[in-house]
Amino acid sequence: MGLLDNLEGSLENKAVSSVLGGSSNPMAAHLLETINNHPGGLSGLIQSLHDQGLGSVASSWVGNGENLPISGEQIQQVLGNERIQQLAAKAGISPDAASSTLSQLLPTLVDKLTPNGQVPEHSSLLETGMSLLQSLQNKGTAA
Numbered sequence: 001m002g003l004l005d006n007l008e009g010s011l012e013n014k015a016v017s018s019v020l021g022g023s024s025n026p027m028a029a030h031l032l033e034t035i036n037n038h039p040g041g042l043s044g045l046i047q048s049l050h051d052q053g054l055g056s057v058a059s060s061w062v063g064n065g066e067n068l069p070i071s072g073e074q075i076q077q078v079l080g081n082e083r084i085q086q087l088a089a090k091a092g093i094s095p096d097a098a099s100s101t102l103s104q105l106l107p108t109l110v111d112k113l114t115p116n117g118q119v120p121e122h123s124s125l126l127e128t129g130m131s132l133l134q135s136l137q138n139k140g141t142a143a
Contacts, residue, residue: 027091027101031109034079034087042110043119048078061110064117070106072099 038045049058052074060068076084076099088098114120 027087027093027098028105028109030087030090031102031105034083035109042113045078046110046119052078054078057107058110061107062114062117062119067107067111070103072096072103075099075102075106 035042035045038048040047046058046062049055054070054074057068057070057074060066076095079087079102081095084095084098084102087102088095091098091101093101
């Protein structure tokens, strides 16, 4: 892993931590990476949720209202067992624990990455996450 990879990973972790309100959960960074690598990125993930009959759930995360919950089983249905097992291995937890954790993180992450109630047109979630981080830092210095 090169210096740029380390820097990108560090920035990604800071962006995710900021987006999720200071969460130091290692699954948050892995989730952002998974969304970024999902075919079609965030838009593709939202489409996958729609395809699995979870369109109203996904729409609630993107929209400006309350976020509807998703279960660990539904997360496995959308992401697939292989991806859940990979995430679990990276975090050093069981696949069931990973699914449960993801069911708590995914609604918040998608909600924060879609602040205007729309999926951003950016191709990189890291770019979106860094934009969010920058705006939060600006708000902190303006107060």
